[in-house]
Amino acid sequence: MHFVVCAKQIPDPETPPAAFRIDEQSNEVVPAQGIAPVLSQFDGMAAEAALRVKETAGDDTKITVISMGKESAQAAIKQVLAMGADEGLLLEDDAFEGGDSYTTATVLSAAIEKLGDVDAVFCGRQAADWDMGQVGLGISELMNWPGSIIASDVQVADGKMSVKRVLADGFETVEVPMPAVVTVSNELGEPRYPKLQQIMQAARKTVNTMTAADLGLDASSVGAAGARLKLERLFIPEVGGDCDMIEGESPEEQAQALVAALREAKVL
Amino acid sequence: MAQDILVIGEVEDGAPASVTAELLGAARRLADGGNVSVTLLGAAAAGAADAAFAAGADRAYVGADGAYDEFQPDQWIAAAQAAVEQASPAAVLMAQSGIGRDLAPRLAFRLDSAAAMDCVAVESGDGGFRATRPCYGGNAQATYSFATSPAIATVRAKSQEPLADPHSGAGETVELAAAGESRGTIAGREQAVSEGLQLQDASMVVSGGRGLGGPEGFEVMEALASALGDDKAAVGASRAACDLGWYPVSQQVGLTGKVVTPDLYIAVAISGASQHMAGCSGSKTIVAINRDEEANIFKSARFGVVADYKAVLPPLIEAIKAAG
Ligand SMILES: Cc1cc2nc3c(=O)[nH]c(=O)nc-3n(C[C@H](O)[C@H](O)[C@H](O)COP(=O)(O)OP(=O)(O)OC[C@H]3O[C@@H](n4cnc5c(N)ncnc54)[C@H](O)[C@@H]3O)c2cc1C
Ligand SMILES: Nc1ncnc2c1ncn2[C@@H]1O[C@H](COP(=O)(O)O)[C@@H](O)[C@H]1O
Numbered sequence: 001m002h003f004v005v006c007a008k009q010i011p012d013p014e015t016p017p018a019a020f021r022i023d024e025q026s027n028e029v030v031p032a033q034g035i036a037p038v039l040s041q042f043d044g045m046a047a048e049a050a051l052r053v054k055e056t057a058g059d060d061t062k063i064t065v066i067s068m069g070k071e072s073a074q075a076a077i078k079q080v081l082a083m084g085a086d087e088g089l090l091l092e093d094d095a096f097e098g099g100d101s102y103t104t105a106t107v108l109s110a111a112i113e114k115l116g117d118v119d120a121v122f123c124g125r126q127a128a129d130w131d132m133g134q135v136g137l138g139i140s141e142l143m144n145w146p147g148s149i150i151a152s153d154v155q156v157a158d159g160k161m162s163v164k165r166v167l168a169d170g171f172e173t174v175e176v177p178m179p180a181v182v183t184v185s186n187e188l189g190e191p192r193y194p195k196l197q198q199i200m201q202a203a204r205k206t207v208n209t210m211t212a213a214d215l216g217l218d219a220s221s222v223g224a225a226g227a228r229l230k231l232e233r234l235f236i237p238e239v240g241g242d243c244d245m246i247e248g249e250s251p252e253e254q255a256q257a258l259v260a261a262l263r264e265a266k267v268l
Numbered sequence: 269m270a271q272d273i274l275v276i277g278e279v280e281d282g283a284p285a286s287v288t289a290e291l292l293g294a295a296r297r298l299a300d301g302g303n304v305s306v307t308l309l310g311a312a313a314a315g316a317a318d319a320a321f322a323a324g325a326d327r328a329y330v331g332a333d334g335a336y337d338e339f340q341p342d343q344w345i346a347a348a349q350a351a352v353e354q355a356s357p358a359a360v361l362m363a364q365s366g367i368g369r370d371l372a373p374r375l376a377f378r379l380d381s382a383a384a385m386d387c388v389a390v391e392s393g394d395g396g397f398r399a400t401r402p403c404y405g406g407n408a409q410a411t412y413s414f415a416t417s418p419a420i421a422t423v424r425a426k427s428q429e430p431l432a433d434p435h436s437g438a439g440e441t442v443e444l445a446a447a448g449e450s451r452g453t454i455a456g457r458e459q460a461v462s463e464g465l466q467l468q469d470a471s472m473v474v475s476g477g478r479g480l481g482g483p484e485g486f487e488v489m490e491a492l493a494s495a496l497g498d499d500k501a502a503v504g505a506s507r508a509a510c511d512l513g514w515y516p517v518s519q520q521v522g523l524t525g526k527v528v529t530p531d532l533y534i535a536v537a538i539s540g541a542s543q544h545m546a547g548c549s550g551s552k553t554i555v556a557i558n559r560d561e562e563a564n565i566f567k568s569a570r571f572g573v574v575a576d577y578k579a580v581l582p583p584l585i586e587a588i589k590a591a592g
Contacts, residue, residue, distance in 0.1 A: 013405045017542055017564060020407045029404065101373065102382055130403045130410075131523060132385050134373035141377035146451040147341070149370055162455065167366050168526070169518055170460040176452045185524065186507065187517055228382035232398065233411040239549070243556070243572045254573050255583035258555070259591050261571055267532050267553045268591060 001061040001119040001156070003050045005085060006108055006136070007043040009069050009076035010129035012036065020236070027234040029129075039076040042124025044191035046184040047080045049154045050122045051192070054084075057156065062086045064115060068096055068107050074207060081202035082194035088207035089115075095212045098224030105138025107222055110215040112143065120161060121181040125150050136183035146176035152187035270302035271392070274355045274418075276348055276362035276371060277320060277328075282312040284320045287363040287425040292324035294428040295361055296435065298392050302358075305329060307351045307444070309336035309344065314441075321439030324431050328441050329354070335447035338454055339367050343447040345374050350444055352379065352418065359397050359419040361390065368422040376420045383420035384412050388427045397421075406523060406546030425468065426529045426550065460518035465502045467519060472496050472532040475504035475521050475548070476514075479537025479558065480577065483514040488581050489536060495588040496532075504528065504548075506538045522547035537577050540565025557581075 012035050021030040031037070047065065054061040065080040067073040068091040077088035091107055099107075112118050121143075123136035133149075140147025152171065153164035161180045165172045166187050194202070212219055220226060246261060248254035262268040273295040278285040284292070288306070295304045305327040306320045311334035320328050329351040336343060348371060352360060360375065362368040364386045376383035384399035388409075391398045397419035400411045467473060474496070476489045486503065493501040505515035507522055521528055523546040533551035537558060538544060545568055548554065556569035559576045566572040573580060 011404075013543070014541070015407075017407055017567075020404070022408060029408070100382065102377070105377070125524070128405060131405065132403075133369060134376070134383060134385060137370070137373040138377050141374055147374075148452065166517060171458045172454060173456040174452045175455050186511060190511075228376075228414065228416045229384060230413045230415055231410055232413050234403075234408055235411075236407065237402075237409050239545075239568045241567070243566045243569045245561075245566075246571055246573045251575055251579035252583040254575055254580055255587045258571060258573055258584060259587040262532070262553075262555070263591060265553065265570075268588070 001057065001059070002115065002117045003054065003061060003063045004112055004115065004118050004121045005043070005047045005050050005063060005065045005080055006121065006123045006139075007047065007065050007067045007076045007080050008040045008124070008127045009037050009067065009073040010040045010127060012038045013041065013128040022234050022236055024235065027231050029234075037072065037075070039079045040124055040128045042126060042128065042184060042186065043076070044079070044083070045186060045188045046122040046124050047083050047085060048191040049151065049182070049184045049188055050120070051084045053154060053156045064089055066091065066108060066111050068104060077207055078202050079194070081205045082199045083192055084198070087205060090207055090209045091215070092209055093211040095219040095223045095225070098227065099222060100227040100229040101132050101134035101138055102228050103222045103226040105135045105142055106226065107215065107217065108135065109139050109142040110217055111210060112139065114210070114215060119178050120156065122154070123181065123183045125183045125185045133183070136181055140181040143179070143181070145179045145181055147181035148174050148176060149183045150185045151182050152185060154182055154184070269392075270300050271298070271358040272303040272305070272355060273299045274351060274357035274360045275304065275306045275325070276360065276368070277306045277308045278363060278365065278367060279308055279310050279312050279316045283316050284308070284323055285363070287365065288320070289323040289430040290425065290428040291361045291363065291423060292320065293430040294390060294423065296324040296431060298359065298390065300392070303327065303355070305351065305355045305357070307331070307347060309347055309444070310334065311337055317439060317441055322434040324435045325439060326437060327355070328439060329444050330441055331444035331447065333446040339370070340447070340450040340452055340454070341370050341374060342450040342452065344371055345378065346448050347444050348375050349378055354442065357418050359390070359421065362422050364422040364424050372420050372422045379418065381416040381418055381420060382414055383422065385422050387421045387423050390421050390423060402546055406542040406549070424527060460516050465499065467502045467504055467521070467526050467528055470500065470502035470528070471530050472501035473504050473521070473528050473530045473548070473551070474501060474534040474536065475506065475538060476509055476536050477506035477538030478508035478512065480509065480514065485537070485577070486515050488577070491585055492534070492581060495585045506544050535565055535569070536581070538565055539563050540568060
């Protein structure tokens with residue numbers, strides 16, 4: 001089988017709020033000093049899901065990790081290669097910049113089409129920068145393959161993908177014929193941590209690069225030119241601010257004082 | 269400018285879900301004299317139409333087929349698409365629910381248009397629709413316009429007001445076809461153990477985090493909730509606590525968990541990461557209990573207690589009981 005993992009490099013979502021800045025002129029997040037970009041969390045889990053399936057299948061399943069991004073996204077690709085993926089593909093073109101979910105799914109689908117023999121695509125439930133949660137389903141629609149979202153477990157057998165999905169009030173297991181797309185959530189569990197030797201091996205694995213032209217895509221259909229959702233404004237919302245600290249000589253006094261304060265505020 | 273709006277409804281216990289009523293309220297305002305329609309799918313759909321008319325719909329596209337009761341994307345998307353074809357709306361609204369999350373992006377790609385997910389505001393003006401949504405884990409918000417039509421948005425529960433007075437006027441019902449084929453089959457379902465009060469319905473939520481140190485900490489949280497009243501308070505958790513297996517994922521509050529808007533939210537041993545606050549910042553009063561006075565949670569709290577939870581929760585439970 002041939003699996004694809006879609007991996008995006010993003011600003012570290014654990015950047016402390018005090019270091020989080022926006023340039024309101026360009027509507028862009030200002031990269032925080034000294035905090036390196038990371039592989040979007042859920043994409044590591046998508047890779048983990050693909051690797052688990054490969055291991056249980058015990059066959060010669062190949063995993064290709066694809067990222068659309070700048071040259072720096074090589075780091076995200078290498079991380080998934082170090083986890084155990086076989087090959088990398090960087091989709092890099094100035095024309096890809098400033099796009100939306102639609103253009104991203106268009107570019108990734110074109111690459112999946114190009115690979116030709118793909119049986120399953122693993123995405124994260126959402127990219128932890130824009131938190132949109134659309135690209136996996138976009139690929140599913142553009143490829144006309146079934147897609148299941150927010151997986152906590154993925155199994156593959158007899159040409160079918162079985163996905164345990166996280167619902168608001170429990171779990172549901174859905175079976176779909178392959179090829180199929182799945183988006184993975186944190187309930188799957190922590191992604192494996194590559195060993196030093198695997199990191200060194202990853203450095204020797206092939207990472208191909210493709211542009212819009214290589215993918216047969218017209219520049220007008222990708223990036224800012226092709227985007228259907230136009231970012232008008234990016235801003236930092238105001239948060240509360242004035243917190244009353246409840247004092248007291250002992251925890252008992254603090255407890256009493258808190259209840260008194262809540263009663264006074266008519267919350268209790 | 270009058271324009272037509274379509275709401276993808278959800279039916280719960282034979283009536284439009286509360287979020288569907290909120291969306292119909294929003295749709296009525298956005299329509300500005302235009303038509304508001306709603307899709308209602310499932311065995312109980314027809315019976316929910318009158319309530320949907322009162323909540324703001326002029327027309328209901330009803331798919332009264334029990335097959336719709338289980339959300340199967342292939343079946344729901346076909347119904348949504350049929351309704352869009354008939355209503356040709358300028359905008360399609362749905363809830364940021366298990367269904368909306370799945371349906372909105374698919375519908376956007378099918379219709380060659382765009383969707384904005386998890387919106388907290390949708391407005392209409394000269395430049396068309398504008399949708400505002402949190403991003404970057406709740407650190408930022410983004411406002412988008414749409415280059416294509418219809419504009420599709422999933423909207424966060426409780427972010428919109430339902431109509432204050434019932435909408436009058438004869439509602440029209442249009443039947444949708446029975447559910448079609450589905451490539452997927454549902455092989456099983458597990459209900460999470462959450463009897464009693466649901467997190468989103470609770471007027472008070474007490475949430476515990478990684479600082480509780482283990483699942484035992486949640487027993488104290490449950491005692492705190494009981495002291496506040498079993499019919500009022502529910503227990504939530506941070507993702508760190510859920511990921512550690514200390515509390516069920518169905519109780520996770522935050523960006524990728526549940527969004528709650530209770531009158532009182534007590535965060536215990538939670539650091540206040542933006543992704544957690546994304547799920548509780550709409551609470552009326554936030555109380556933070558944390559032993560680190562520098563913890564970020566105090567920035568969004570109305571009342572803060574710097575203390576070890578193990579020391580302060582037992583007397584707090586007593587004091588709440590005493591206050592009755
Ligand atoms: C894309 C993405 C989505 C996410 N979605 C969510 C989400 O939906 N919900 C969510 O909650 N998180 C989410 N997170 C994770 C989030 O970023 C934080 O990692 C998480 O909220 C931290 O949980 P915590 O506050 O319980 O743990 P910690 O950050 O470890 O904080 C523990 C706190 O407990 C305090 N403490 C320790 N011991 C005691 C004691 N004895 N008494 C009192 N206080 C004590 C500490 O001072 C500390 O402040 C998401 C992250 C990402 C990247
Ligand atoms: N630029 C990208 N390169 C590779 N994969 C991506 C990219 N953007 C999004 N994805 C994939 O799509 C998922 C959902 O992204 P989104 O819809 O943007 O929230 C991510 O978790 C990735 O798996």
